Amino acid sequence: MSPQPQASVGAPLSRVDGRLKVTGGADYAADHHPEGVVHAVIVDSGIGRGRISGIDTGAAEAQPGVIRVITHRNAPTLPYRDNAGSNNPAGGRRLRVFQDDQILFHGQPVAVAVATTLEAAQHAASLVKVVYDAQPPSTDLSDPDVPTNTPTTYARGDAQAALDSAAVRMEMTYRLARNHHNPMEPHATVARWDGDRLTVWDKTQWVIGGTQTELAAVFGIPLESVRVISPFVGGAFGSGLRTWPHTTIAALAARETRRPVKLVLSRRQQYFGTGFRPACEYQLSLGSDRSGRVSAMVHDMRTETSTYEPFGERGILPLGQVLYDTPNVSQTYRTARLDVNTPVAMRGPGFATAAYAIESAMDELSYELGIDPIELRVRNEPEADPSNGNAFSTRRLRECYTTGAREFGWDRRDPKPRATRDGDWLIGTGVATGVYHTLRNPAQARVRLDADGSALVESATSDMGPGTYTSMTQVAADALGLPMRRVTFRLGDSLMPNAPLHGGSLTMASVGSAVLNGADQLRQQAIRLAVEDERSPLYGADAGTVVVRNGRLHVPDNPSRGETYQQLLARNDRAGLEVLGTYTPVQNRFTIEAYAAVFAEVAVDARLGLVRVRRMLGVYDAGRIISPKLAESQAIGGMVGGIGQALLEHTVTDHRDGRIVNANLADYLVPVNADIIDLKAIYLQGEDMDADPLGVKGLGEVVLVGVAPAIANAVFHATGHRVRELPITADALL
Numbered sequence: 001m002s003p004q005p006q007a008s009v010g011a012p013l014s015r016v017d018g019r020l021k022v023t024g025g026a027d028y029a030a031d032h033h034p035e036g037v038v039h040a041v042i043v044d045s046g047i048g049r050g051r052i053s054g055i056d057t058g059a060a061e062a063q064p065g066v067i068r069v070i071t072h073r074n075a076p077t078l079p080y081r082d083n084a085g086s087n088n089p090a091g092g093r094r095l096r097v098f099q100d101d102q103i104l105f106h107g108q109p110v111a112v113a114v115a116t117t118l119e120a121a122q123h124a125a126s127l128v129k130v131v132y133d134a135q136p137p138s139t140d141l142s143d144p145d146v147p148t149n150t151p152t153t154y155a156r157g158d159a160q161a162a163l164d165s166a167a168v169r170m171e172m173t174y175r176l177a178r179n180h181h182n183p184m185e186p187h188a189t190v191a192r193w194d195g196d197r198l199t200v201w202d203k204t205q206w207v208i209g210g211t212q213t214e215l216a217a218v219f220g221i222p223l224e225s226v227r228v229i230s231p232f233v234g235g236a237f238g239s240g241l242r243t244w245p246h247t248t249i250a251a252l253a254a255r256e257t258r259r260p261v262k263l264v265l266s267r268r269q270q271y272f273g274t275g276f277r278p279a280c281e282y283q284l285s286l287g288s289d290r291s292g293r294v295s296a297m298v299h300d301m302r303t304e305t306s307t308y309e310p311f312g313e314r315g316i317l318p319l320g321q322v323l324y325d326t327p328n329v330s331q332t333y334r335t336a337r338l339d340v341n342t343p344v345a346m347r348g349p350g351f352a353t354a355a356y357a358i359e360s361a362m363d364e365l366s367y368e369l370g371i372d373p374i375e376l377r378v379r380n381e382p383e384a385d386p387s388n389g390n391a392f393s394t395r396r397l398r399e400c401y402t403t404g405a406r407e408f409g410w411d412r413r414d415p416k417p418r419a420t421r422d423g424d425w426l427i428g429t430g431v432a433t434g435v436y437h438t439l440r441n442p443a444q445a446r447v448r449l450d451a452d453g454s455a456l457v458e459s460a461t462s463d464m465g466p467g468t469y470t471s472m473t474q475v476a477a478d479a480l481g482l483p484m485r486r487v488t489f490r491l492g493d494s495l496m497p498n499a500p501l502h503g504g505s506l507t508m509a510s511v512g513s514a515v516l517n518g519a520d521q522l523r524q525q526a527i528r529l530a531v532e533d534e535r536s537p538l539y540g541a542d543a544g545t546v547v548v549r550n551g552r553l554h555v556p557d558n559p560s561r562g563e564t565y566q567q568l569l570a571r572n573d574r575a576g577l578e579v580l581g582t583y584t585p586v587q588n589r590f591t592i593e594a595y596a597a598v599f600a601e602v603a604v605d606a607r608l609g610l611v612r613v614r615r616m617l618g619v620y621d622a623g624r625i626i627s628p629k630l631a632e633s634q635a636i637g638g639m640v641g642g643i644g645q646a647l648l649e650h651t652v653t654d655h656r657d658g659r660i661v662n663a664n665l666a667d668y669l670v671p672v673n674a675d676i677i678d679l680k681a682i683y684l685q686g687e688d689m690d691a692d693p694l695g696v697k698g699l700g701e702v703v704l705v706g707v708a709p710a711i712a713n714a715v716f717h718a719t720g721h722r723v724r725e726l727p728i729t730a731d732a733l734l
Ligand code: MOS
Pocket: 205, 236, 237, 238, 239, 241, 345, 346, 347, 348, 349, 502, 503, 504, 505, 700, 701
């Protein structure tokens, strides 16, 4: 294959869709207004467990503009076929809307009001009278009597024996609050039936394998009868990885009323209408010798799930197995069945939870032993994957720490806790490691070159914010030898070639590799056409030496010998060329992960307990960086998210009735500009060609994973007080 010059990949470009996003030109799900659209508003259960004993929709239906109120009394039975392989957790039985009188959690949909205006639908929803047989719900993870699902376990060596004989033993319990994604764009679905064919405009992170397959399964119709359109997603962080009940409700309401229906969840409804990062109790015991070699770790984790679906954070286990070269490890992970809706993955799923516990514990050990926290980590750095002996493809964590320590000025710190002051403020610094495994899934992308020399690339992926539109355009432009402006990348339509879920940091590796494959194939097809065409100036040239730059095919040794795509296609009377690019991950014997070393400096008001993050630095080993500007933006977003997790974010449930009491952005705190002072990201230059053809390792998750523990460790260094619970609030520091 000819070595294509790289002009776009690696260049610090702005988003190709940036102008649309800041001018209101980007059409999010609720921005679609099909002819005759009406509005639906969900009525939420006012109890946390029990059954509906009576429901009166008369007053609601009597309102002007109200078309229909649907409840379990008048809703049709829906097939709800199994949907194995989709984003619905395996096992359990997904929530079936309006199929019976059972209430499984506070806020469960009990009715939907459909009206000609949003206001009429809202008013009608408020008039639906529901009478319940209520039972006390169980929503408290810390209640020891809560039933749990079969635990997931892991063991190597004999962790208990190693712990018993260790020179230094520590036993800690860490707690993490439930977090909600709170994307800026609310979840929304617009649904329209044309006969037995359904079209939905939906906020989703998985167009085909998620929304399309789930709606086909719920309504018992062929996959081809459902079209899902989702060109823009205004943030999601995992909340769009499942197809939630409101999407079914919108489609059901549209079918029942024979009108297109728009349903937008209110900010409050996001808190129980979609998923969340489950609260966690994480017990960690570790044993070490005096030199800081950790010989044993015992992990005992519990997270919350619903009574109807066993959602486990699969990512909670790997970190405890591969982060440190610990010979004896045991893990027990239980999910507790509570009267709540089902959780879902949230940025850095599982890894972020485990990293808070493990990286806090390592910090605690460093003070116990009087060893620098970075040095302690280096002493336990594995040479190969300790869980299976595999080599790491690339693991430059030491370099992340060296670079970070230098840039952050780690040496300047006084290692003693509570030793540095700035007026009323106690100053502290902390570090932590972030890891996320490099996931890759099969993907496809269609690449078309038109007679005018422009290209269109399509794949049914999403862009919830990382910059998929931009990065895919960069990859295609370079592989086709076109400037960015001649390449259009489209996504978010189930009619496009298949793409995996847009999550788990796998889009660049998976869809990007499919785009690369398609564009490479297409360029080679064009080159073949030229060198075999007697009328081409390139006739007879060695195809392997021909490159394309600015849309012109030529041989670098003799740049005057060449022609443009347009000339080639016109002469051959071709309207264009089209190729389906594919990517299938290859199994190899490497453990492939992205890494982060995260540094934080905090100031804690000694009298008020207020914590301010003064500055943060993340240094990342994430393979090749396609879009440096967008990657930096991702890292800053990860730090902002981590600051929220560390200091602010906490979904609070009233355990008496199961109601979420802070289901709004005034009471569920997220960082604002005043919380975000000085955040810096450094990506180590490099690539990982064992990961995928682009050499990328994914970065959307790893940038969040080590942030909260770095801040928690800095808070300890500042105050000498170890808080083992997130978020760290002022009261815990007084
Ligand atoms: Mo995410 S939890 O990768 O959407």
